[in-house]
Amino acid sequence: MSKRQLAMVMDLNKCIGCQTCTVACKTQWTNRNGREYMYWNNVETHPGAGYPRNWMEAGGGFDQDGNLKDGIIPDMVLDYGVPWDYNHDELFNGSLLQTKSDLEWGPNWDEDVGGGEYPNSYFFYIPRICNHCSNPGCLAACPREAIFKREQDGIVLVDLERCQGYRYCIAGCPYKKIYFNPKISKSEKCIFCFPRVEKGLPPACAHQCVGRIRWVGFLDDEEGQVYKLVHKYKVALPLRPDFGTQPNVYYVPPLFDPPKFDDNMAPIENSRRIPMEYLELLFGKEVHQALETLRKEMEKRARGEESELMDILIAYSHRDMFRLDNNYYQQEAAKKGLKGSEFFKIIDQRYLQGANTQRVEIKDYTFHEKVLPLPQKEKHGGH
Amino acid sequence: MEDFDKLYEEDTFKEVMGMSKEQYKKKVEEMLAKSEGDKGIGHGKSYWKDVQTFLLFADARFRRNKGSTYKKAFLEKAKFIAYVDFRMSDFANYADILLPAKSHYEVWDLRTNPGYHRFANLAHPPTNLKPVGEAKSEWEICTMIVEKIQEIAMKKYKETGDKKYIKIPDPELSKTGYRDLDTLVDEYTINGQLRDDRDAVEIALENTDQFKPNTIESMFKRGGYLTLNEKAGKSSPLYPDKPYNAFENNLFLYERFETLSGRITYYVDDDLWIQEGANVPTAKEPIRPRKFPFVLMTPHARWSIHSTYKTSTLLLRLQRGKPYVMINPEIAKKKGIKDGDEIRVYNTLGEFYAMAKIYPSCPKDAILLEHGWEPFFYKGRKGHNEVVASPLNLLELSDGWGHLKFGGNWDGNQHAYETSVDIEKV
Ligand code: SF4
Numbered sequence: 017m018s019k020r021q022l023a024m025v026m027d028l029n030k031c032i033g034c035q036t037c038t039v040a041c042k043t044q045w046t047n048r049n050g051r052e053y054m055y056w057n058n059v060e061t062h063p064g065a066g067y068p069r070n071w072m073e074a075g076g077g078f079d080q081d082g083n084l085k086d087g088i089i090p091d092m093v094l095d096y097g098v099p100w101d102y103n104h105d106e107l108f109n110g111s112l113l114q115t116k117s118d119l120e121w122g123p124n125w126d127e128d129v130g131g132g133e134y135p136n137s138y139f140f141y142i143p144r145i146c147n148h149c150s151n152p153g154c155l156a157a158c159p160r161e162a163i164f165k166r167e168q169d170g171i172v173l174v175d176l177e178r179c180q181g182y183r184y185c186i187a188g189c190p191y192k193k194i195y196f197n198p199k200i201s202k203s204e205k206c207i208f209c210f211p212r213v214e215k216g217l218p219p220a221c222a223h224q225c226v227g228r229i230r231w232v233g234f235l236d237d238e239e240g241q242v243y244k245l246v247h248k249y250k251v252a253l254p255l256r257p258d259f260g261t262q263p264n265v266y267y268v269p270p271l272f273d274p275p276k277f278d279d280n281m282a283p284i285e286n287s288r289r290i291p292m293e294y295l296e297l298l299f300g301k302e303v304h305q306a307l308e309t310l311r312k313e314m315e316k317r318a319r320g321e322e323s324e325l326m327d328i329l330i331a332y333s334h335r336d337m338f339r340l341d342n343n344y345y346q347q348e349a350a351k352k353g354l355k356g357s358e359f360f361k362i363i364d365q366r367y368l369q370g371a372n373t374q375r376v377e378i379k380d381y382t383f384h385e386k387v388l389p390l391p392q393k394e395k396h397g398g399h
Numbered sequence: 400m401e402d403f404d405k406l407y408e409e410d411t412f413k414e415v416m417g418m419s420k421e422q423y424k425k426k427v428e429e430m431l432a433k434s435e436g437d438k439g440i441g442h443g444k445s446y447w448k449d450v451q452t453f454l455l456f457a458d459a460r461f462r463r464n465k466g467s468t469y470k471k472a473f474l475e476k477a478k479f480i481a482y483v484d485f486r487m488s489d490f491a492n493y494a495d496i497l498l499p500a501k502s503h504y505e506v507w508d509l510r511t512n513p514g515y516h517r518f519a520n521l522a523h524p525p526t527n528l529k530p531v532g533e534a535k536s537e538w539e540i541c542t543m544i545v546e547k548i549q550e551i552a553m554k555k556y557k558e559t560g561d562k563k564y565i566k567i568p569d570p571e572l573s574k575t576g577y578r579d580l581d582t583l584v585d586e587y588t589i590n591g592q593l594r595d596d597r598d599a600v601e602i603a604l605e606n607t608d609q610f611k612p613n614t615i616e617s618m619f620k621r622g623g624y625l626t627l628n629e630k631a632g633k634s635s636p637l638y639p640d641k642p643y644n645a646f647e648n649n650l651f652l653y654e655r656f657e658t659l660s661g662r663i664t665y666y667v668d669d670d671l672w673i674q675e676g677a678n679v680p681t682a683k684e685p686i687r688p689r690k691f692p693f694v695l696m697t698p699h700a701r702w703s704i705h706s707t708y709k710t711s712t713l714l715l716r717l718q719r720g721k722p723y724v725m726i727n728p729e730i731a732k733k734k735g736i737k738d739g740d741e742i743r744v745y746n747t748l749g750e751f752y753a754m755a756k757i758y759p760s761c762p763k764d765a766i767l768l769e770h771g772w773e774p775f776f777y778k779g780r781k782g783h784n785e786v787v788a789s790p791l792n793l794l795e796l797s798d799g800w801g802h803l804k805f806g807g808n809w810d811g812n813q814h815a816y817e818t819s820v821d822i823e824k825v
């Protein structure tokens with residue numbers, strides 16, 4: 017456990033699946049250098065296979081006794097989908113616009129598909145980033161101890177100098193939110209935009225979010241809206257808590273779905289299209305209580321009474337939604353007597369050193385080998 | 400009209416419209432005869448019959464509402480096409496001259512939409528931006544065209560001494576009755592003040608009452624926007640501390656609406672509207688042929704603005720990368736179509752090919768296809784408009800009655816749910 021923990025809350029009732037967050041992340045971090053296929057932030061339709069395909073069935077995480085479970089590495093072609101390119105250059109000569117490779121699967125392949133039958137079909141979106149877990153499966157799985165969790169804010173990062181590209185972390189993460197970079201043969205993942213966060217800006221995905229569905233702050237900051245949503249009102253829940261990694265991204269579960277229609281196309285009162293079992297699978301039993309609280313507070317507000325919870329969920333102002341504890345990082349740096357460009361050295365020396373890391377030559381390049389058994393821990397020590 | 404004839408069934412059309420296809424066509428001819436020319440000869444909706452030279456800006460015209468008959472007719476008529484765009488759109492291939500433009504975020508511009516909100520944003524090129532190839536802003540392109548026209552006209556005039564090269568008759572739109580090509584550049588650029596995109600923004604800020612008092616610098620200081628002043632409220636006063644509510648002027652302050660009665664008008668006793676039984680708002684059955692089982696619905700795309708940005712690799716990777724048609728699971732099963740299969744969509748008018756996506760939210764009597772795909776995305780360059788005839792809604796042609804006038808807001812509409820198709824696995 018880190019000293020403090022940054023967290024994000026996402027209100028699924030307001031996500032419109034626009035992928036602005038995905039694009040914000042992609043253009044900032046992953047449109048180059050072997051990261052092209054990675055979506056550190058993706059938005060997927062549920063129920064659905066998601067990205068990478070069927071990640072929920074891909075293993076990893078911990079069992080009841082806290083033992084790491086076996087997991088698989090998703091297939092590049094069938095599960096992640098190879099990012100396709102186009103013949104844009106040939107358009108000038110009157111060519112059709114075509115992809116240069118076959119289309120098999122992509123990060124949003126089953127957009128809006130969901131479940132049910134017309135006219136009672138249903139779907140909702142889940143945006144996903146790395147959960148910066150308190151008990152990270154990726155970290156536990158790494159035999160090189162190349163993955164670390166920052167003391168100051170709990171952000172989980174890969175020390176690229178130590179990483180040898182074994183990819184056990186990918187098998188170990190039950191959310192499949194750590195990726196193998198084939199160009200440098202090392203693992204990379206969402207960094208919670210720490211260079212932005214340290215300057216007082218929220219991660220790009222949260223800042224750009226059109227639906228204003230995301231809150232960012234420290235979990236122990238009792239004045240912060242993140243704390244209130246997670247701990248005070250308990251309406252924000254971790255995704256798949258049964259995976260045992262103690263995620264730090266929390267979701268306000270979907271309360272609103274249209275009522276079902278009967279055979280005469282009349283709405284059936286008090287009916288729900290999204291099955292509660294599915295919400296339970298995603299968010300655990302707590303989802304009932306969370307939805308109940310949301311409903312009650314909404315009714316309160318409808319009667320014209322005050323509701324702090326509703327005020328928070330309306331997301332009036334970025335200033336309140338993103339509370340990075342004014343100057344927390346500056347103070348941490350000051351304690352160590354650092355300033356200016358030394359600033360970044362406070363917490364992520366290990367990550368920054370990795371910027372010029374050498375490619376690892378992997379002899380046994382078994383991407384296709386599916387189930388990775390648990391590795392033996394190497395002795396901590398030199399490279 | 401050819402397409403109209405081919406697609407629509409006489410019976411269905413007559414039943415819905417209360418007139419035969421022949422009668423409809425005759426009516427259209429009549430209305431067109433009334434309308435030709437700048438002001439509309441008989442004061443109908445203006446249209447220009449004999450245009451042969453086109454200067455088009457960002458207009459992927461063959462992806463818009465008509466199929467190959469329209470394309471053929473247009474290309475036969477157009478003797479010369481100059482096309483300006485920041486991307487290689489499908490239409491760019493048909494141009495005689497392509498003029499590369501800078502994109503929205505490489506130029507100076509003011510973006511505003513009074514009526515929805517009370518702000519204007521400043522778009523400006525990022526510092527140190529290097530131009531892509533020879534791309535220029537649309538303002539610069541127009542200035543250069545105007546300069547060339549004047550240069551050529553002056554040369555001819557000097558060679559021949561004949562004034563006809565610099566005095567072009569334009570009885571309808573020019574106050575003097577002529578276009579003076581010897582002073583064209585001065586006129587167009589307001590004596591050199593208005594030559595490019597940045598000039599345009601500065602002049603707009605200086606001269607538009609609603610923007611005052613503002614300059615580029617003052618907008619920068621505020622983070623790139625200005626607040627429109629109280630003069631900008633077109634249909635409602637602008638209060639410093641209240642949001643804009645459209646039509647407050649008319650609904651609460653008792654100003655007239657721009658209608659015959661001065662009120663919101665539901666009743667239109669224009670001859671044509673009466674004839675069509677539409678003098679009060681009237682829902683009608685769709686005119687689409689009944690022999691094809693699926694209505695083709697083309698909802699707005701998620702992230703493209705019609706075809707703009709449709710070719711973005713980044714965004715295309717966030718869907719299926721090429722045109723896909725959404726089909727109800729039960730229908731797909733009946734037709735032996737699996738998710739990802741290539742299917743043919745067709746009717747009497749034509750066909751196009753796309754990928755099938757099985758989609759539970761699709762009704763059983765419809766197929767869904769996001770709009771905005773350009774023909775060059777499809778096999779054989781045959782886009783989804785191959786199956787569409789797009790006859791104008793006659794009501795759109797009536798004129799000279801109250802608010803039914805030709806003007807900037809006129810946008811000739813067609814019929815809702817106008818086409819039906821069948822599908823098969825390829
Ligand atoms: S979500 Fe996965 S990659 Fe992120 S910290 Fe948790 S286990 Fe590691």
Ligand code: SF4
Pocket residue numbers: 030031032033034035036037038059141143224225226227228229
């Ligand atoms: S930007 Fe916000 S609303 Fe849009 S998909 Fe992402 S999380 Fe959802």
